[in-house]
Amino acid sequence: MRRLFQGWGKGKCLLMSVMKIDLHINHEDVPTERYSEVRDPGRLTDVVGQVAIGTVQHVEQAVNAAHQAFLSWRKSALEERLDVLSRIAKLLEDESQSLAETLSRENGVLLSTSLGEMNMAIHAVHATIKNAESFFNPKQAEDETSWVSVEKRPIGVIAGIVPWNAPMVLTIQKIAPAIVTGNTLVMKPSPNAPMGVSIIMKKIAALLPAGVLNVIHGDGDVGSALTKHPLVRKISFTGGGKIAKFIMKDAAESLKGVHFELGGNDPAIVLDDADLDDIIPKIMVSAFRRSGQVCFATKRIYIPEKMYDSFYTKMCDLVDQYKIGHGLDPSATFAPLNNKVQYDFVKALVERIKQSSAKIVELGEKLEPDNWDNGYYLHPAIVRDVEPSQEIVTCEQFGPIMPLISYRSEEEAIRWANMTEYGLGSSVWTADFERGLKIAREIEAGMTFINGSGQSHLGYEQMPFGGVKQSGIGRENSELGLHEFIEYHAINYHKTS
Structure with a gap:
């Protein structure tokens, strides 16, 4: 046919x-x-x-x-x-x-x-x-x-x-x-x-x-x-x-x-020496590729207290530039979710966030408003003022919602990063390789990326891909x-x- x-x-x-x-x-x-x-x-x-x-x-x-x-x-x-x-x-x-x-x-x-x-x-x-x-x-x-x-x-x-x-x-x-x-x-x-x-x-x-x-x-x-x-x-x-x-x-x-x-609930730990203008676009790609439907996508971001407001503003500005539309529309830069089960789960998660003390902002431009309800379309969203143990932080949302968590010390960030039963991927963002490597070795995950959001060409060939805890068995x-x-x-x- x-x-x-x-x-x-x-x-x-x-x-x-x-x-x-x-x-x-x-x-x-x-x-x-x-x-x-x-x-x-x-x-x-x-x-x-x-x-x-x-x-x-x-x-x-x-x-x-x-x-x-x-x-x-x-x-x-x-x-x-x-x-x-x-x-x-x-x-x-x-x-x-x-x-x-x-x-x-x-x-x-x-x-x-x-x-x-x-x-x-x-x-x-x-x-x-x-x-x-x-x-x-x-x-x-x-x-x-x-x-x-x-x-x-x-x-x-x-x-x-x-x-x-x-x-x-x-x-x-x-x-x-x-x-x-x-x-x-x-x-x-x-x-x-x-x-x-x-x-x-x-x-x-x-x-x-x-x-x-x-x-x-x-x-x-x-x-x-x-x-x-x-x-x-x-x-x-x-x-x-x-x-x-x-x-x-x-x-x-x-x-x-x-x-x-x-699955994964991959943390990104931003250190206080990181260049926000350089790293935020890279983290954003990791967080929102495939509309967040990636097992090792960044799913929660830990930010130093003194950089929190600046990070939030800069990330919102970038995410708001997404154009949400059909995957074959050459103007689209952000696509729908795949299926009704996942769509309903993420929508319900958004509604529960709105009922909490956290602040959620939904961003991006609809390319086809008249077709919006004819697909599994959602706005990418940023959540701020989140508690470290809040559902949006501890679950695998597998959708376009990104919680930002403020931390006071590196030890606190590492502890929070490790407090879920997931352990697939993770990332550390810093201007100092040795400092990033030290923190990377403290993270409970099968993979950690420093100043990146996935495998390099060499990494794809040489890195065993898989997780610890409830993120997998084998590689x-x-x-x-x-x-x-x-x-x-x-x-x-x-x-x-």
């Missing part, structure tokens, strides 16, 4: 299609009896696609196909796997523009953000290739009496479950290391952003032997059937802590491994990310005397 989609600027119309996405099992598209609609978060009257709803029987088919494929794929040469990854990177490059448009239409983000995500996915593949080239070299030792070899082997069938906020890069960060280490996969995309990743996974699957990569969709019964299945040897899940707890219970039935990349990226998808096999040869 095709229809005209009204574009922006000089009355142009773009011909867009309403896509139909089936399951993909063992190199075959598998239609189902039921399909769910995916609607554009920035224009809810627009149906972007229809996605198959699978069943428990489809899970059985997919897992069995992956298991049969594993029996031969695990024996494939590393050179063959590396060649496949190189072809995947080329495929992502060739498909970047069309996939970015699909991503923006289904999860609501700006087109520039989707294009950036495609570049990150490509970089993830190249980084995996680089880290894998020497990864499988066994560790060997020998003395007069024996010889020992510690070798790395693939695990088996991996269940990959990915979220809606950055679906492409988060999908590729599971597929690339799992494939290069010799595993096979059954992937389950989020129903809130299933199309772009399903399109590319079908094309990736075609580069691999049948059954190595399979894609299913469905509700909680489908997800539970996947995570409980005895032939699934490990679950790699990116998402929220509540779902992770259910997955962990399912995994316990067959004592399978879990890898969780979960992605770097060589440690490859370790999540292997088991060790130790061999000891006893020499004859």
Whole structure:
């Protein structure tokens, strides 16, 4: 089914299609009896696609196909796997523009953000290739009496479950290391952003032997059937802590491994020597990219008491320059939220803040006021005069609300930064590297950035990505990310005397 989609600027119309996405099992598209609609978060009257709803029987088919494929794929040469990854990177490059448009239409983000995500996915593949080239070299030792070899082997069938906020890069960060280490996969995309990743996974699957990569969709019964299945040897899940707890219970039935990349409530600690004009735009990008829907986005900012008012004024001035509109509108610099559940949660959070003693100011310009109620649009908001234990400070808002907390001493800021059960990312902002490094080492987090809001190019290759406390189990990226998808096999040869 095709229809005209009204574009922006000089009355142009773009011909867009309403896509139909089936399951993909063992190199075959598998239609189902039921399909769910995916609607554009920035224009809810627009149906972007229809996605198959699978069943428990489809899970059985997919897992069995992956298991049969594993029996031969695990024996494939590393050179063959590396060649496949190189072809995947080329495929992502060739498909970047069309996939970015699909991503923006289904999860609501700006087109520039989707294009950036495609570049990150490509970089993830190249980084995996680089880290894998020497990864499988066994560790060997020998003395007069024996010889020992510690070798790395693939695990088996991996269940990959990915979220809606950055679906492409988060999908590729599971597929690339799992494939290069010799595993096979059954992937389950989020129903809130299933199309772009399903399109590319079908094309990736075609580069691999049948059954190595399979894609299913469905509700909680489908997800539970996947995570409980005895032939699934490990679950790699990116998402929220509540779902992770259910997955962990399912995994316990067959004592399978879990890898969780979960939520965060990342603190930013501003030191009194920081240049506010320099750092505030950088912090703002971290806080409001994807409308705040990023696991390791800055979600609370600790500011020295004497700099508090100045920081607040400068940040409000910058945030007020956002232009809120549809992700494909070239004039927009701020996009809607992805789904109704998250939209309702953030709206309710705003209302509770308004009933408290804190002060909240909603900023930014509406580009299409008449379309405002036809999408999940919210103003970016700054909250001041917040108590350190207030809900907006301690929860993961996953939306465009930023609390500013005044502190009197560095020790106080560190204590407050560490007083939640989250521990994903964090940042320190200072003119003095040594001072920033000292504080960074006191923060309870899997990652800390000094004078930045994310990984550098080098950091993406070398930093293990993940959290402590309730922000995750295990790591992605770097060589440690490859370790999540292997088991060790130790061999000891006893020499004859």
